[in-house]
Structure formats: structure tokens, C-alpha cells
Amino acid sequence: MQLTAPATDRTAVDTGTGTRSRSRDADGMAVASFILGLLGLLVLNLFLGPIAIALAAVALWRGTARRGRACLGLALGVADLAVLVAAMQMTHTLSWSL
Secondary structure, eight states: OOOSOOOOOHHHHHHHHHHHHHHHHHHHHHHHHHHHHHHHTTSOHHHHHHHHHHHHHHHHHTTOSOHHHHHHHHHHHHHHHHHHHHHHHHHTSSSOOO
């Protein structure tokens, strides 16, 4: 009777699934950057904009299959910061409100 699983070669296991999980993580980051960038246009653009930019950059660096979504997340993150700067200029304050 054997109580534990037999020892396997970890390098063979990691190379087989490591690439798949890494691209899967990158795909998730691309989608998250798009959603946060879109949400950041409405609320908390000071925080959500840079997060969307960072997630999109990491997703593109890791080679996501959802390259278009990562690029949109990057563009929306930059747009979040542009909206913040424009609103701050219009109200002459360090924050903005509707």
C-alpha cells in the first residue's frame, strides 16, 4: 500500500503546464485592464487608470492571446488619466466631482 504519490520530474510538469497558465494569467490581466479602464472613466480614475495601464503592459509583455483587449485597456487607462487632468483643469481643483 502506497500512501503518497510517486515522485515525478518537476521540470517536465512545469514546462508542460507553466506556459499555458502563464498565457492564461496574461489573458485574465488583459480582460481586467479593459474592465478597470472602462470603469475608471466613471469613478476612481486616479487609481483605476494606472492599474489598467500596468495590467495591460504586463499582459502584453507576457504575450497574451487577447492583444486587442490589452491595447484597449492601455488606451482606456491613459484616457482615465486624461479625463482626470481635463476635469481638474476645468474645476481648478485637485479633484473633480459631477
